[in-house]
Amino acid sequence: MSHDLLAIPCAMISGERKTLGDFGAKAILVVNTASQCGFTPQYEGLESLWKRYADKGLVVLGFPCNQFGKQEPGDEKAISSFCELNFGVSFPLFRKVEVNGDAAHPLYVHLKREAPGLLGTQRIKWNFTKFLISGDGRQVTRYAPTTKPQALSAAIEALLDS
Template identity: 70%
Template sequence: MAGSMLDIPCVTLGGEQKTLGDFAGKALLVVNTASQCGFTPQYKGLEQLWRDYRARGLVVLGFPCNQFGKQEPGDAREIAQFCEANFGVSFPLFRKVEVNGPGAHPLFAALKQSAPGLFGTQKIKWNFTKFLVDPASGKVTRYAPSTKPQALEADIERLLSR
């Protein structure tokens, strides 16, 4: 993984400063999330991936985003309570970010540059776009919002079995 991506500061919902470097050597699944989206039930699948694979080296990282249909209006406390109460989310969640435009969080700018979308576009189209980061090479694979978390299992297995 490019050193600069490892050094990008992120803040958890609880206010703790983190970087991807804190998860060095782990496969990372970075997802822009929202609480009021048609894809919101994917929280359950993301939590299942976290529970099934974290002991083997997968870290799921959720980044709430309110840029798509204003589907994440809550503050940090409300987001945390919603995710825990409705989906039992225990994987790390971060403060709300923008993923597109001039205010895009540097992490998402780097992920989009590493793994452009369809036809080379860097714009994220909707909530629950997923980025799987290979811990060895830093290669980033991008998945559409409609791709269910369980559909990533073969790729996760491949990364973790090396």
């Protein structure tokens, strides 16, 4: 099961294909993002986590999604420019994905099954839902959009120290 999660191919915003396993991280933070959302300022906190823990083995991965209120309408170039210019984002971004429904990206199908939400629901509720994954893919924890990135520091440190 963990091997499957780490081997799912994903298209980076540049078009290059990578798997979570390609990053060789001790901890992986996967977030569905949007540029026109009330939670968009969380990009700043995600970038802060990336800068603080990247050398210790964390990778932050942003997956733009337009399924919630059409809050990510831009193409890949517009998304990349927005993130870099407004929030200095340097962590890896991927091509736009769907996280719910029949067209949900296989990564999100797997993550939702491994870490269901409140009352066992698998659906992603909104932008900036976060999944913290151990480097071996065996431990997956879901965090709500309202959970600020800095609130994940202790959980990230626990994975990095294990």
